[in-house]
Amino acid sequence: MAMSTPNAGNHPDALADDIVLRADNLRTHFIMGARAAKSVDGVTLTVRRGQTLAVVGESGSGKSVTSLSIMRLLAHPGRIVGGRLLYRMRDGGVVDLATLSDKRMRAIRGKEIAMIFQEPMTSLNPLYTVGDQIMEMIRLHEPVDRHEARTRARRMLELVEIPAPDKRLDQYPHEMSGGMRQRVMIALALACNPALLIADEPTTALDVTIQAQILDLMRRLQREIGMSILFVTHNLGVVAEIAHEVAVMYAGRVVEQAPVHDLFARPRHPYTKGLLACIPDAKRDRADDGTRKMLNPIPGSVPSVLALPAGCAFAPRCPLAEPHCETAPPELLNASPEHLTRCWRHELL
Amino acid sequence: MAAASASSVDSPRISTLILQRKTLAIGLAIIVVITLLAVLAPLIAPYAPGKLSIVNRLKPPSATWFFGTDEFGRDIFSRTIYAGQLSLLVGAAATALAATVGITLGLVAGFFRKADGIVSRIIDAMMAFPDILLAIALVAALGPSLATVIVALGVVYAPRLARVVRASTLVIRELPYVEAARALGVPTWRIMTRHVLRNLVSPILVQATFIFAYAMLAEAGLSFLGVGVSPEIPTWGTMIAAGRQYVGQADWMTIFPGLAIILTVLSLQLVGDGLRDLLDPRLRKDL
Amino acid sequence: MTDTTQTTQQPDAADILLSVRGLSKQFSTGSGPVKAVEDISFDVRRGQIVGIVGESGSGKTTAGRCLLRLVEPSSGEAIFDGVDLFSLPEKALRAYRRRLQIIFQDPYSSLNPRMRVRDIIGEAIDTHGLAKGAARQARIEELLTRVGLSPEHARRYPNEFSGGQRQRVGIARALAVEPELIIADEPVSALDVSVQAQVLNLIQELQRELGLTMIFISHDLTVVEYLCDEIVVLYLGRIMEQGPARSVYANPRHPYTRALLATAPVPDPTVRRERVILQGDIPSPLNPPSGCVFRTRCPHAIAACAETVPTRETVGSGHSVACIRQAELVETYQD
Ligand SMILES: Nc1ncnc2c1ncn2[C@@H]1O[C@H](COP(=O)(O)OP(=O)(O)OP(=O)(O)O)[C@@H](O)[C@H]1O
Ligand SMILES: Nc1ncnc2c1ncn2[C@@H]1O[C@H](COP(=O)(O)OP(=O)(O)OP(=O)(O)O)[C@@H](O)[C@H]1O
Ligand code: SF4
Ligand SMILES: [Mg+2]
Ligand SMILES: [Mg+2]
Numbered sequence: 001m002a003m004s005t006p007n008a009g010n011h012p013d014a015l016a017d018d019i020v021l022r023a024d025n026l027r028t029h030f031i032m033g034a035r036a037a038k039s040v041d042g043v044t045l046t047v048r049r050g051q052t053l054a055v056v057g058e059s060g061s062g063k064s065v066t067s068l069s070i071m072r073l074l075a076h077p078g079r080i081v082g083g084r085l086l087y088r089m090r091d092g093g094v095v096d097l098a099t100l101s102d103k104r105m106r107a108i109r110g111k112e113i114a115m116i117f118q119e120p121m122t123s124l125n126p127l128y129t130v131g132d133q134i135m136e137m138i139r140l141h142e143p144v145d146r147h148e149a150r151t152r153a154r155r156m157l158e159l160v161e162i163p164a165p166d167k168r169l170d171q172y173p174h175e176m177s178g179g180m181r182q183r184v185m186i187a188l189a190l191a192c193n194p195a196l197l198i199a200d201e202p203t204t205a206l207d208v209t210i211q212a213q214i215l216d217l218m219r220r221l222q223r224e225i226g227m228s229i230l231f232v233t234h235n236l237g238v239v240a241e242i243a244h245e246v247a248v249m250y251a252g253r254v255v256e257q258a259p260v261h262d263l264f265a266r267p268r269h270p271y272t273k274g275l276l277a278c279i280p281d282a283k284r285d286r287a288d289d290g291t292r293k294m295l296n297p298i299p300g301s302v303p304s305v306l307a308l309p310a311g312c313a314f315a316p317r318c319p320l321a322e323p324h325c326e327t328a329p330p331e332l333l334n335a336s337p338e339h340l341t342r343c344w345r346h347e348l349l
Numbered sequence: 350m351a352a353a354s355a356s357s358v359d360s361p362r363i364s365t366l367i368l369q370r371k372t373l374a375i376g377l378a379i380i381v382v383i384t385l386l387a388v389l390a391p392l393i394a395p396y397a398p399g400k401l402s403i404v405n406r407l408k409p410p411s412a413t414w415f416f417g418t419d420e421f422g423r424d425i426f427s428r429t430i431y432a433g434q435l436s437l438l439v440g441a442a443a444t445a446l447a448a449t450v451g452i453t454l455g456l457v458a459g460f461f462r463k464a465d466g467i468v469s470r471i472i473d474a475m476m477a478f479p480d481i482l483l484a485i486a487l488v489a490a491l492g493p494s495l496a497t498v499i500v501a502l503g504v505v506y507a508p509r510l511a512r513v514v515r516a517s518t519l520v521i522r523e524l525p526y527v528e529a530a531r532a533l534g535v536p537t538w539r540i541m542t543r544h545v546l547r548n549l550v551s552p553i554l555v556q557a558t559f560i561f562a563y564a565m566l567a568e569a570g571l572s573f574l575g576v577g578v579s580p581e582i583p584t585w586g587t588m589i590a591a592g593r594q595y596v597g598q599a600d601w602m603t604i605f606p607g608l609a610i611i612l613t614v615l616s617l618q619l620v621g622d623g624l625r626d627l628l629d630p631r632l633r634k635d636l
Numbered sequence: 637m638t639d640t641t642q643t644t645q646q647p648d649a650a651d652i653l654l655s656v657r658g659l660s661k662q663f664s665t666g667s668g669p670v671k672a673v674e675d676i677s678f679d680v681r682r683g684q685i686v687g688i689v690g691e692s693g694s695g696k697t698t699a700g701r702c703l704l705r706l707v708e709p710s711s712g713e714a715i716f717d718g719v720d721l722f723s724l725p726e727k728a729l730r731a732y733r734r735r736l737q738i739i740f741q742d743p744y745s746s747l748n749p750r751m752r753v754r755d756i757i758g759e760a761i762d763t764h765g766l767a768k769g770a771a772r773q774a775r776i777e778e779l780l781t782r783v784g785l786s787p788e789h790a791r792r793y794p795n796e797f798s799g800g801q802r803q804r805v806g807i808a809r810a811l812a813v814e815p816e817l818i819i820a821d822e823p824v825s826a827l828d829v830s831v832q833a834q835v836l837n838l839i840q841e842l843q844r845e846l847g848l849t850m851i852f853i854s855h856d857l858t859v860v861e862y863l864c865d866e867i868v869v870l871y872l873g874r875i876m877e878q879g880p881a882r883s884v885y886a887n888p889r890h891p892y893t894r895a896l897l898a899t900a901p902v903p904d905p906t907v908r909r910e911r912v913i914l915q916g917d918i919p920s921p922l923n924p925p926s927g928c929v930f931r932t933r934c935p936h937a938i939a940a941c942a943e944t945v946p947t948r949e950t951v952g953s954g955h956s957v958a959c960i961r962q963a964e965l966v967e968t969y970q971d
Contacts, residue, residue, distance in 0.1 A: 058828035059799075177917045207691035208855065209914045209933075212899035216913055234828065237858070237901025260905045278833035279903055280862035282885070290882055292840060292862065297833035301798060525746035529809065532704050533760050534733035543759070547750045 015086050015094050020196055020228045021047040026083035028069045037305045039065040041252040044332055052229040054239040057249030063232045067200045071115050072105045090195050111141045114189035118201035124173040130184050131169030134191050141192045156187040179210035200232045215242050248272045251303055251313035258339040268335040268346040271314045274298040320345045373623025379616035387433030394427035398583055407599045417601035429605050432583040436565055443564040444557050446503025451510025456541050459518025472508040480505050481570050488576050495578045502567055506560045513556050521545050551628035558621035562614040569610055585610045653849050654680040659712035661702050670921045672698040674873040685850040687864030695873040696853045700819045734764050737810035741822035743802035747794040753805055754790035760812035779808040800831035819851045857900040861885050869893050872929040879955030889957040891934045
């Protein structure tokens, strides 16, 4: 199985010391007969040790498929068809998650990499108590007895600031509020001390005041435990709050990755720029007398993953597009040493 | 059949669709053949169904009598395909009745909270009895005849549909598009038909297919127990009932009408299952 | 019960299209009564956009549905153009249905999947006998064009559209009866930002060109600040704060409003805000706290807060707050 990794750099297997995960031109397709949904088709991103990488993009851009590819939990017709997912194990060894055996992958899930989902109700088993679920997770990966597992489970609930943890251990998921369930999900994910936490829209279903609590909790846990986080969201406000670095996805590709301040200060991809411009901002979009100015939406709509344009996927909507953009898919270019963009014309930004 | 062709427009996952269509197609094909045989019986049947021939009584299957003859020397093959007419008629008529009553009750119960209490209780009470017992009681009360059997079976199976329709109505009633219609001032009966019923076509169709099968089985059961249509009328049920005395001596008298029932019921089940899978919203998710 | 403090500067009465007074709605559930909306009052002036904000379960949708009589309110009145909508009999209500319309949050469940777009919009036209034959056809096409779709879309089914396009169909359906007031229940919450911007622009255009009045329900404070003229902040079915949007945003006076504004994520990593993170969860509406319903999460709560239900006090022109400590707290806010 020869894999093309055009942007892999000079040393394909080298992973700098501070990098926990690097996706190199990851491609995950859903193959349905003659058609292929190219849901992920060129995801290159880097998660640094102890940092949070926010993956942001609109619905259908491939954020969840990327997360599931890293966890190797893709549903049936979905398959990783190319690219690499280099992951640094806690013992220092580097593995390619894209080609790892299922057996070794099972040992990695939960223990090395854990995941939490948007809807905590559907990812917790309604038939078991919260305590049972955390204990099972611990005992799956570590040789401890029930009593010890329960003590650890209780500590986990304390860690995620759930009041009265002893009582909560014996409750079922439906007896808890949405925010509480998301805390339980985090406790469950962190039970075996993973090095990397993948959080797929963990606060999207929550109210702002509860979202603030969860974001605060995740930031604190990261400081204390030192884990790395891949945080999937579609909310640029949340990105600004939690991320050290940001990867912006559009139509299955990462079109830009940069440290959070650089990205917001000077986006180097017209899509990112367009996104930031269309979030309403009363200070910018309302005159002093209160009259509103129209927003500046990105014209058109996202292309279907079944029929992606040949060149840059954003070209049909891009104000900077030139004929070249429509035929040649842009490579990831360095706008600055730390700022990558998939735009031929990024210098104009 | 209309459903099958309509659903080809919005094709979901192709592989699964073809598989479902296979069972659906086989089921439908058998039903069509059986129906044709029954409808065209006068053209196909080698003998008149009632033609007696004492000399040839209890003859085993042969080239002359494909399915053998009965105790009066009547041709079982001819009788079986003629009996199909009535058996299918009973099934279809009972299903139509069950659908009319069931859908109406289900809609009313789902829409009007006051009516719901009573209707739901009746439905639950009726479904607590085994179908066949209820049918026997009804036929006994009304006096046995073809019409009574149809009415009894229609009444017995109506609650199944009522329950499906009520449950779905309760859900759909709360959906924003129904609220939108109410906010526009669309009259309730129109909301019921345009917004609720139209979205229930698939579950109703699936359920009706099963009811068709149950009703045919139940008709046979009633006849077998001697409480169904008059023994003179050839239905698959009365034929089996008549053959009962000759089991061991002339098994073909029961085997062939029995096979006819089994084949019909099985293929109806195939159609029902196929339709259910085909119309299952989980499989219809847009790509 | 009805409080009148909010209308210190008596606006021109003719200016007010809808005046809600003492609206309450109680649902009886298996586990007891839920006061989804409790004694809320506000005015909607012609041509304005009034924003209703609050977290989930605060009663935003219920309030909107009551105003349209999609659920029957438990008490209160809603004077629309001089007539109390809540006391209208069903028959008379039908005529008013044309004048008030609703747009829903979920672009998927708000359109009947079995109806073509022309039938969805046509139903609105037919119900009120607004046009027939060719005129009806023309009207449908005009509406589709108006909301940024094309006349060819008329024969399609909802599943052939994206979320943003469906929302446009929903808007066209509401516009079909030429309403004066539109209640938009989180119309852009389910949409991606780039689509959201397109729909927000459409809403504004319509509001401006057709002179529409709107109640815009949302939990997104950024959108509300941008779009709305007035804002009503709900918590557990009660109004916490209310007033002109600019005044409330510039000068939030209720601890809850302040917390909401402080926790709403802003797309700017350089903003370091005072972080008022509210502790705990929203209490169950089955068993709301006594006195001020916010007191269990309020960083400034004192014993007295459990005793009295705060009445709304005016703190500025048209700006009112339901907090017994609002006056003394102003100073702490200034630091
Ligand atoms: N099981 C599947 N079969 C076919 N296509 C799929 C499947 N799962 C996902 N896809 C497609 O892959 C694309 C990317 O989906 P994905 O769920 O990753 O988007 P997302 O960025 O997470 O969006 P959202 O913000 O809505 O969660 C979509 O176009 C989706 O339709
Ligand atoms: N039909 C009903 N029966 C019983 N309780 C109801 C009903 N509708 C709403 N409620 C309750 O009323 C309260 C207010 O609900 P409502 O839907 O109005 O809130 P909301 O502010 O619109 O919330 P969201 O942001 O989640 O849409 C909630 O506690 C809810 O559970
Ligand atoms: S009344 Fe008391 S509890 Fe309520 S907001 Fe004011 S200070 Fe907080
Ligand atoms: Mg997703
Ligand atoms: Mg709501």
